[in-house]
Amino acid sequence: MKVLLILVSLSQGDDVPPVTAEFASMAECEKEALAIFAESDERVEVVPFEGEEEAALMDNMKVAWGADGNMLGMFSCASLSQAGE
Numbered sequence: 001m002k003v004l005l006i007l008v009s010l011s012q013g014d015d016v017p018p019v020t021a022e023f024a025s026m027a028e029c030e031k032e033a034l035a036i037f038a039e040s041d042e043r044v045e046v047v048p049f050e051g052e053e054e055a056a057l058m059d060n061m062k063v064a065w066g067a068d069g070n071m072l073g074m075f076s077c078a079s080l081s082q083a084g085e
Helices: 026-038
Strands: 002-009 019-023 045-048 061-065 071-080
Touching (some): 026 061
Antiparallel strands (some): 002 019, 002 071
16 A cells, blocks of 8 residues: 655745655554654644535545644645556
């Protein structure tokens, strides 16, 4: 299985582009996302994205919060379907 990470950091300034990377498992993907946010705040808390209208589009989206209550960013780990397999 291939898993794609898409991550947007809000805590490192406007000059930081979104992160995209590919992993072999969901666990590896989420571990990397947490490591990226831990660079800004060691006590990062991750919760599922909650929004009524956006729920279908944001099914795998999670929000990272810092210890002080500031939003650090958002990320999604999604499995990729491999055509022809």
